[in-house]
Amino acid sequence: MRSIGTQLKDFRDEAALTIRDVEQRSGFSMAKISRIENAIRDITVEDAAILLGVYRVKGPARERVLELVRNLGQPCWWEAPADYFSQHALTLKDCEGRASMIVESSMLRIPGLFQTPDYTRALLLREGVPADRVRMLVELRLARQEVLHRPVGAPRFLAILDEAVFARQTGSPTVMAAQLRHICHLAELPHVEVRVIPFEKGQHAGTAGSYMLLDLPSRTPVVFIEFPRSSIFVHGEREAGAFQEVTATLGKVALSSADSVKFLRRLADRIGQE
Missing domain, CATH: 1.10.260.40 (lambda repressor-like DNA-binding domains)
Structure with missing residues (x-):
């Protein structure tokens, strides 16, 4: 409400x-x-x-x-319209466009704001999205990414990524290597930070599930959680506070920004040689 x-x-x-x-x-x-x-x-x-x-x-x-x-x-408000995928993207794009800070903790896939068109296309096809709709959805995802390139007012973006995100190849080795190099390029932006949690850190709080935390000016923070055919937005200081605590915990086990970029560049070079 x-x-x-x-x-x-x-x-x-x-x-x-x-x-x-x-x-x-x-x-x-x-x-x-x-x-x-x-x-x-x-x-x-x-x-x-x-x-x-x-x-x-x-x-x-x-x-x-x-x-x-x-x-x-409904017990909580959620979205599952007939045109779920495009409606979902438009709703999320609206929230991201208003945010001053975005934190995305992702355990299994590259965050949407980082995805290359080839990676997105391979991901959507793997998930069973009809081929005739993939092009439109790729364009919607690219439209979302424009928020990171606004000359004024771009939100700060912190991506916390488990190594499992990169362990499962999406698309060809060429696609995956290009995707990793793209993340390294975006990490050069002053408002973008990438932190990787390597397998050697073992079990951690993030493995409970992925989430996106959005700080909206003069508004209660919003937590976005995505499911295969629906999505949920959670509001409230207490609810958002729980995810803020998880984010702080993950920051203690993740590699530094510089080390994370080095990790991704080494991985891209290795995959590119396969």
Whole structure:
């Protein structure tokens, strides 16, 4: 519920409307609008549609919010629309675009913000995504990656990667080696940090599962967890705090940034010779 209120407030801000402006255009009281934005009261699909109309929100963004409202009765809000893969990418792209800091702890695959087109394509085909949709999804992933290359306001990005991410080859050796060199190149950006946890460190807190932690300005941090056919966003200081503690723990066992890049370059050279 908090996410829906937050998104509606963001849309209102983007439309440069005050709560009084919305009151006059929607017929809702100022108190009702405020309670919706602060997740104090429930919101119906009809109310959400009216507000989205006032804010002139259309297309996928509008459908995304309405889908969330429809799922409010679930134990936790989640996404599994018919067009899951593209809706998932658009939702995540929106969150990443607003974040000031992104932490991604990945245990089994290269983070989406790091993936080369060839790696993404091989990954999607391996996961059974229809070939006629792979091109569109590769383009969506590339669009997400633009956030790291913004000339102003790019978020800090910390990627914590278990060595298992690289142990399972995705695509050909050429694709995998190019992917590793691409990560090393991105690690040269001043706002990007890569930390690798080698197998020699043994069991660690990250093996419980991958996650993404996003710090949003003036908002509660958001934790994103992905499943094969759905995704979940977790909100709240306590919930985010638990993942912040895991991140701190992983930082103690991971290689330094410089050593992680050296590790990846050696691995890329070895794979490239196969």
